[in-house]
Amino acid sequence: MTTNCALSSDLVDNTAPVGGAAPRGVAQKSSARVDEAGVGGTGGSTGAAVSGADDSDRLARAGLSRVVEPGDLAALKAFEGLEALQIWELLQQGAPGTERWTTRLAEAEPERDLERAAAAGARFVIPGDDEWPEQVEVLADAGQLTRRAGVPFGLWVRGPANLRQVLTRSVAMVGARASSSYGEHVAAELASGLSDNGITVVSGGAFGIDAAAHRGALAGSGVTVAVLACGVDVSYPKQNSALFSRIVEEGLVVSELPPGCSPTKLRFLARNRLIAAGTLGTVVIEAAVRSGALNSAGWAEQCGRAVLAVPGPITSRMSEGSHLLVRERDAVLVTNVADIVEAISPLGTRLTPYPQAPKSPTDDLHxxxxxxxxxxxxxxxxxxxxxxxxxxxxxxxxxxxxxxxxxxxxxxxxxxxxxxxxxx
Missing domain, CATH: 1.10.10.10 (Winged helix-like DNA-binding domain superfamily/Winged helix DNA-binding domain)
Structure with missing residues (x-):
């Protein structure tokens, strides 16, 4: 079977990986029943397949997450103002203007995706569920970047934590894959400090700064969330498989893509909008002027979230993007955990006093x-x-x-x- 998306080597069959994002104007409230096995429930359950008329909205959203690419602008335009179930029915009817999704629609089996998620210990969370993080709905009015936009139809979630609860007080940490030892050390230290202060660290599970941030958070006393550009049952990069296993034990792995999906460049860019929208602020550590980390910072700006940057050596090209954010885009300069806490907290809140110069015996002499x-x-x-x-x-x-x-x-x-x- 040939499709227009790459197949995942992690699959045991030939299911084609696809993705989904809810068009702006698509109703976000679900009337679907949450079954006893916990699909779309409050977190901590393994999930199960969902069927029945009461779950038609959930099935439609699961199907759309496989048929429509994450953040697809064409879908935003074509389905403006329609609810998920209406979109799903139009696609199944082959309505005019839906031809581009025909190939993937023929392969979509939402019941099977829900079963597959349950087998992997995952669940599908949709608007209206107790676990749904309502803050991501800011994407409906956040515009577009790199031709990606929109609220996801739902989120595939794997792990014991409650997605809504852990994102309530959370910070994104992003940066270069080809990071320096300085950048990784800073990322781990800041993440550990945030974790110890009850702040969830969210990142993308990639090499470099992402992995260092996740490890730092795991070393602290809190949880961490990895937002992926592939299915929650796919370890990408494979070298981080052990890290993902640790995250799933205590935190969450999240994706808007259904099980088995492989990552693509555009999916990484679409994923960035979820990282930014779901958190209170985005901290950039080591980023080139043209980088995915700056794309995440751009989404944070458009979502009205705090943008922060850690300075690096002026000789390092990997820090040029971070310095650009501070110099030209009013990012908060980060030198310690307290700077981050202050930026995401109510006005006037600070974890520790500002650093003071050492007191000299001669300071008070007349x-x-x-x-x-x-x-x-x-x-x-x-x-x-x-x-x-x-x-x-x-x-x-x-x-x-x-x-x-x-x-x-x-x-x-x-x-x-x-x-x-x-x-x-």
Whole structure:
């Protein structure tokens, strides 16, 4: 069987990978029944196949997630204002203007996808479910980037956590795949700190900064969410299989693509909008001027979310994008976890005080004392008369200042005059 999308090597059959995004204007409220096995439920369940008239909306959305590419602008235009079930029926009827989806429609089996998800310990969450993260619906009005846009028809979710709950207080961390040791260290440290403060770390499961952020969050006391550009039962990249297994044990793996789907370049770009829309802010760590991380930052801007960037060496091309965000797009400069917490918290909230310069014993000296101290030599002691001349003060004032400075142990008196104490 030949289709217009790449087949996943992880599949045990020839199911074609496809994707889906709800057009702007598609009704987001579902009347579907959540079955006892937990499909679309509150999280922590394995899920099960859904059937029956009461679940027609869920089946339609599952089918659309396989037929329509994520964020497809053509679908946004063709199905403007229609509900998911109406779109599904139009496609099945072969209505004029739906020809581009005919090939995938012939291969779509939503019941089978739901069964396959259940077998993988996953579930399909749709609008109206308790677990549905309503914040992603901001995508209906967020415009488009790289010809991707729109609210997903639903989200395939794998893992024990509740998607809505863990995204309520969450931050996205994105960056270069070809990251430096500096970038990976910073990503892991920030993610661990956020996790310890009850903030969910969301990333894309890729090499480099993504993987470092996930590992850092797992090392902390919270959970992490990986939003994939493939099915939740597909490990991509394969080298991160062990990492995905750890994430699924405590957090979540999420995708708008049904089981078995392979990643493509456009799917990564479409995935970025979910990462940005589902979180309170996006932190960029090591990103070139042209990069997927800046695409995520662009989506965060269009969704009205906070955009933050970690600075890097000025000699590093991998940090040029981060510096661009700070210099030209008003991104928040991040130097520690507190900077991130402040950016996503109510106005005036800060985890720790701003860094302060070390306090010096001379900071509170009045003007005459400072002038006198500046006139005292480091090595060879000199008399008060000479210090008075250097300081530009009368002798009586100078003598009083010298005695005060001596009481503060800032100077010392010897047989021939005054000098600064030796350096320890």
């Amino acid at each position: 003007h005459d004392l400072r002038r006198t101290l500046d006139a005292v030599p480091v090595l060879n002691p000199v008399p008060a008369t000479r210090i008075a001349g250097t300081a530009g003060l009368d002798l009586e004032t100078t003598q009083q200042c010298l005695e005060t400075l001596a009481d503060l142990t800032l100077i010392q008196h010897e047989d021939t005059g005054w000098r600064l104490p030796p350096t320890p």
